[in-house]
Amino acid sequence: xxxxxxxxxxxxxxxxxxxxxxxxxxxxxxxxxxxxxxxxxxxxxxxxxxxxxxxxxxxxxxxxxxxxxxxxxxxxxxxxxxxxxxxxxxxxxxxxxxxxxxxxxxxxxxxxxxxxxxxxxxxxxxxxxxxxxxxxxxxxxxxxxxxxxxxxxxxxxxxxxxxxxxxxxxxxxxxxxxxxxxxxxxxxxxxxxxxxxxxxxxxxxxxxxxxxxxxxxxxxxxxxxxxxxxxxxxxxxxxxxxxxxxxxxxxxxxxxxxxxxxxxxxxxxxxxxxxxxxxxxxxxxxxxxxxxxxxxxxxxxxxxxxxxxxxxxxxxxxxxxxxxxxxxxxxxxxxxxxxxxxxxxxxxxxxxxxxxxxxxxxx
Amino acid sequence: xxxxxxxxxxxxxxxxxxxxxxxxxxxxxxxxxxxxxxxxxxxxxxxxxxxxxxxxxxxxxxxxxxxxxxxxxxxxxxxxxxxxxxxxxxxxxxxxxxxxxxxxxxxxxxxxxxxxxxxxxxxxxxxxxxxxxxxxxxxxxxxxxxxxxxxxxxxxxxxxxxxxxxxxxxxxxxxxxxxxxxxxxxxxxxxxxxxxxxxxxxxxxxxxxxxxxxxxxxxxxxxxxxxxxxxxxxxxxxxxxxxxxxxxxxxxxxxxxxxxxxxxxxxxx
Numbered sequence: 081x082x083x084x085x086x087x088x089x090x091x092x093x094x095x096x097x098x099x100x101x102x103x104x105x106x107x108x109x110x111x112x113x114x115x116x117x118x119x120x121x122x123x124x125x126x127x128x129x130x131x132x133x134x135x136x137x138x139x140x141x142x143x144x145x146x147x148x149x150x151x152x153x154x155x156x157x158x159x160x161x162x163x164x165x166x167x168x169x170x171x172x173x174x175x176x177x178x179x180x181x182x183x184x185x186x187x188x189x190x191x192x193x194x195x196x197x198x199x200x201x202x203x204x205x206x207x208x209x210x211x212x213x214x215x216x217x218x219x220x221x222x223x224x225x226x227x228x229x230x231x232x233x234x235x236x237x238x239x240x241x242x243x244x245x246x247x248x249x250x251x252x253x254x255x256x257x258x259x260x261x262x263x264x265x266x267x268x269x270x271x272x273x274x275x276x277x278x279x280x281x282x283x284x285x286x287x288x289x290x291x292x293x294x295x296x297x298x299x300x301x302x303x304x305x306x307x308x309x310x311x312x313x314x315x316x317x318x319x320x321x322x323x324x325x326x327x328x329x330x331x332x333x334x335x336x337x338x339x340x341x342x343x344x345x346x347x348x349x350x351x352x353x354x355x356x357x358x359x360x361x362x363x364x365x366x367x368x369x370x371x372x373x374x375x376x377x378x379x380x381x382x383x384x385x386x387x388x389x390x391x392x393x394x395x396x397x398x399x400x401x402x403x404x405x406x407x408x409x410x411x412x413x414x415x416x417x418x419x420x421x422x423x424x425x426x427x428x429x430x431x432x433x434x435x436x437x438x439x440x441x442x443x
Numbered sequence: 444x445x446x447x448x449x450x451x452x453x454x455x456x457x458x459x460x461x462x463x464x465x466x467x468x469x470x471x472x473x474x475x476x477x478x479x480x481x482x483x484x485x486x487x488x489x490x491x492x493x494x495x496x497x498x499x500x501x502x503x504x505x506x507x508x509x510x511x512x513x514x515x516x517x518x519x520x521x522x523x524x525x526x527x528x529x530x531x532x533x534x535x536x537x538x539x540x541x542x543x544x545x546x547x548x549x550x551x552x553x554x555x556x557x558x559x560x561x562x563x564x565x566x567x568x569x570x571x572x573x574x575x576x577x578x579x580x581x582x583x584x585x586x587x588x589x590x591x592x593x594x595x596x597x598x599x600x601x602x603x604x605x606x607x608x609x610x611x612x613x614x615x616x617x618x619x620x621x622x623x624x625x626x627x628x629x630x631x632x633x634x635x636x637x638x639x640x641x642x643x644x645x646x647x648x649x650x651x652x653x654x655x656x657x658x659x660x661x662x663x664x665x666x667x668x669x670x671x672x673x674x675x676x677x678x679x680x681x682x683x684x685x686x687x688x689x690x691x692x693x694x695x696x697x698x699x700x701x702x703x704x705x706x707x708x709x710x711x712x
Contacts, residue, residue, distance in 0.1 A: 139616055141615070141616070160615075161615045161616050162616070162617075162619055162620050162624075166616060167616070168616040170609065170613060172607070174610055174612075174613035176610065176613075176614075176632075178631045178632055187614070187627070188618050191617050191618035191619040191623065191627075192618040239618070245616075
């Protein structure tokens, strides 16, 4: 369910059982990913999870301790980075400060010994696709962050590489620009039809741009699948916590009544899927913040009683910061209505059992 | 308010005066030598009577010419050798030094504090003992490089400290071989430090008396000829010689200044 399903053809990029060890530290452990030719794949993980190491291994800037990497069927594991025919965009952009935008863009073309006619063609192409008109003769430090980012992207793309590696390219941009660039980057990928491997610790970025998401934790592949699938059906507690914004509850699963009881609240809900352990098993319950149902407390029915402590307006959404009797704070996201609930309103919090995720606890 | 303004002006004047005195203190001996070399009465050249005689005598004196050539060879080779070694040491310390980088750096800078005479004498006896090498130009260049290396290391380390090594990675993933990445990206971004190191090593070894003196034996260099000549009294040729060397050194410093300025301009833009 979470593996690549590209049928009989050999995958365009194959990362097979890659490990990387630094002394005693295991940065990556036995990790395999296949990437299709037209795919945008996001490598998502917290800092120190090994996602950047993976990118450096694909680029050839670092060598794996075990495992092989294939581009289009050819083993490139022992190939130095400048012979791999890749493009790469860095978080700090790393444009060459002593060269103009034009020279920066021409650099990979010159290094790969393209004929002059081709260089001019590609420069024109990059100038128009990245809307760099009028900036070609400037130096990188005369550009804004967003402009530098576009030049960095252009430098990665002008050679039409086998694949483009992106290492948190939007981390240094402000939020508005980031949203804009997310759309742009995805558009370039669809236009060029080459795989993009996008490393990020930002789950929103991963979800907004990619076709598939690979979640990495502690050097291991935690999950790999279509973004919608990863979001709606997280296969592990880590993914449930890391992808999307969720609230976690401790509970117990009663196999006889097929119900989950929350530990700190007088609330239970039916749950069909049998937890792995017999009898009363402790479980973790994750509920996505936008999937809470809020009802007025006097309406009766089961729910966690809580009070509206604060209201955060987020454009089309409202975040309610709710305080429970157990002194926990829960954030519930709702579409913005005419009039948001007032502070101090007493509510009853519940959710549709099929919309939450229950995992055996204590792992 | 008026008092304050006049106070400010006074401070300005005072600081200007201090600056003039400081410069005078630093440059009077040098200017005096230049003056004396151009004068017909070198022992007391004031008021000046200009005369180029000492320069002509210097020009026809073959001992000085040989010495000049030798010094030039030593200075050129030393500056190149110590800069190359210093560059490699800098890269080693900054890229691969890790936690102990400061310790490695301290040991690379260490020879800076060894006196030149000591270095000269000890190099001479060491080369003779171990390699049975008599003093010659090669040993002089090597011994001078030991001394200059630390200066070169410090100059380049100060500049390369700010260099982002990932620039090389950015170049390599663009398809540049490591050698190409160095030539196309790293060298243009760090050349002011490398040039500075070359110039400083050149000036140091051109002017250095002690090291060359012990390692060269009878081969004359500029400083050793000048020193030898002193024993027979100060001659006007010596003034001319000093002035030429000083002008050479100042030209080198001027180049360094211009480089530093253009470098800063590039960063500001």
